[in-house]
Amino acid sequence: MIPVYRFRGTPLQKSHPASQLLMVLTLITLALINDNPFYQLSIITAAGVLALSAGVFREWASWWKLCLFIGLAALIINPLVSRAGSTVIWRGPMVPVIGRLDITLEAIAYGAGMALRLTAVIWSFALLSLVMDPDRALGLLKGRGSRSALVSALSMRMVPTAMRDSSEILDAHRARGIAKDSGGRLEILKSRLPLLGGLVNTSLDRAIGLAEAMEARAYGTGRRSRYHTYRFSSGDVVIDSLMITLLGLSIAGLAAGLSAFTYYPNLSWKVTPAGIVLIFLPFICALLVLASSELSKRWNWLKLRI
């Protein structure tokens, strides 16, 4: 089961949703623009440190299965389909459409790099889903597109309900022998089709009930006011500054070729002290967020100011 947002009361979870969004978008952008696998590793580690800081490390780490599955797929598929690379480590047979199945060291390395990149992106999204309160996130849209925000909020709220309903309907059908557990896949699938009808009926009933309840609470009266007002705190400024600095330095370093990593035709990486610092930069920024978070927990003076 995919872990969902739970309030832990940590400074990172309490920060402004825009800051949380900026933090995660920075990590994703950096993962997408930089090819260096060590840089990807740094981003993954940074995401882990930020998850620790938000008090959601366990839930964040539980996404490892998805990361492993997608990462392995990239690692396996790329060497099989890529003909680039000069270091052939295994000469395979001729395969229709693909041609000769030569496995090169560079293609394996590129596959590994892609796997790390995908892992970095997935774990960054996981971080976002565990740090950002969905209601607050949608609250950002209030004013502009408030109706869409409400529809999205309702959809998100109804997901656990719909899942529970479908599980109950399936149990009811299995108990009657209508939904089968064994036999061919097609037979099982066919036996479970009435579930959809039941789910649609239940969802429609719920939708009517909800519409009624919303109208009874004056929905649609006129311009809505906002209960939650989001102000940027000093803590948000710290996060935003760190992320903007990280993004700026990383782009500048990349433009200057400081962390350039070449896969084809041969693996090459020019190691420089500045390049090493650049690679560690996401991790360092995450550590600073963790440090400010931990300090504010232990030091009331700081807590009141961040």
Next chain:
Amino acid sequence: MELVKVENLSYWYPGRDDPSLAGVNLTLAAGEFVLLVGPSGSGKSTLCRALNGLVPHFYGGRMEGSVAVSGMETTACEVKDLAAHVGMVFQDPENQLVTENPVSEVAFGLENLGVDTVHMQKRVEEVLATLRLGALRNKRVSELSGGEKQKVVLASVLVMHPEVLVLDEPTSQLDPVSAQDFLATLKALNDELGLAVVLAEHRIERCFHFADRVVVLDEGRLLFNGTPSQMASWSRGKPWVPLPPITRLFLERNGAAPPLTVKQGRERLSALAGVNTSTALEMTGPEAPHADDENPRKRERRRRREDAPLIEVSDLWHVYPDGTESLRGIDLAISSGEFVAIIGENGSGKTTLVKHFNGLLRPSKGRVRLAGDDTKGRDVSLLARTCGMLLQNPNMMLVSDTVEGELETSLKALGGQPETWPALIEETLEEFELSPFRRENPADLSCGERERVALASVIINCPRLLVLDEPTRGVDQQTKNKLCRHLGDYHAQGNTVVLVTHDLEFAAEVCSRVILLAGGRALADGDKHRVLSESLFYTTQFNKSFRGLVPGVVTSADASRALEAMS
């Protein structure tokens, strides 16, 4: 001063020829607590919705007469204009919550009214504190219990400072403890804030004495409007009118001024016994309620010796994927022909236990045998031939477009001889009084009728073991009586029935054995008289009333005999 005035109100839902309300006249003064009772389909929900304008604005249809709230005619203004005057709480909290956070939920109505942030925060915090919901502020709505959800809904209505609170069976989806807590909160709001309350409710034993007035509806007509005492007297000879069991007992026996609560009942019984309540009246003779004193272990050994059990559960543990240990080492045996009730608070493992009987859930540890065979590795559809199960919500069981089709689907699903099906279907339709609805869509039937269709669709396959999970939740007395009769008939044919329920009055009337679960363990198991008499809370109103005066009184028949002996 009249806060609400309903004059000669009649209402027809779109496409219906029969009115759902017919010439209803009703007034409500500020601070009054009015209890609305009547069978399913009597018009309670329609009347509730007429008070805040949902009828006719939301539902359409035709309305005659008038409804005025605080001088505003509901037909002349919109539902949203009435929202600040009439707060409405519906049956299922799941269908009323809009956001995922309780605080945002409470603020939702005020945001709609455009109240400024400062005032809104003050009102929200005030309501959260009044209803003691502060601890939930950082939880997700999906993490809350049913009772907590319904309290959040109540808070979200109260925050709008309504003059009238209208509640349509708000406790029908709650367990007894949550229901009691919710109703106590409601009474406190009525007492302390002077808030006018209109409460439509089936479980009236918990709120009958709260009410200043009781209104009885049937087939859309207002039959009675008066105080609870007057209503009790008026109900004599009308068994369909819901009354607290102790009230009904005295009413049918002595007539005038029956007690309305357990406390009043005990006072009357003590006076009758002519002794202090602490002195037990010894009942002798063949008519004394039978208390079974046999040791449960001895009984278990005897039962095992006598015959092989239909269900045998050995050291059953169940752990859900999130790590919750729902069952912790359950041992029990249920023999053929038994009628067993499984009771206990929410989360005690009742539903989890019975879902092991037909393989819907598999043991994490331990073994379940059905008719001597281990359920491990056996298909649910195979086990369903021996163990039929009626789950909590009958709507979720139904798949066909007609009642007849529903029964045929059941027969088809479990195989058998197709040439026997028409006769079986006819017989079942007749037995469950469903023949008039045979070509109707089950979704268009009333709640009680749908419950009967779901039960019939299980019983038509004649399973040796019938398991029912909360069959009386949210149903009226007439539906309960019919269910009681059907289950009695089925049991009399030599079948075994297991009932999971919070409805102890119903369990006591129909079952012979009671198993009390708590924290995934069986705390008590034995004859209903013994188990229910030993419990202070998990027992019937009769037992609470006769406790210390006559031992072992749990059913209405026991109570009648005991009262007769005392008289």
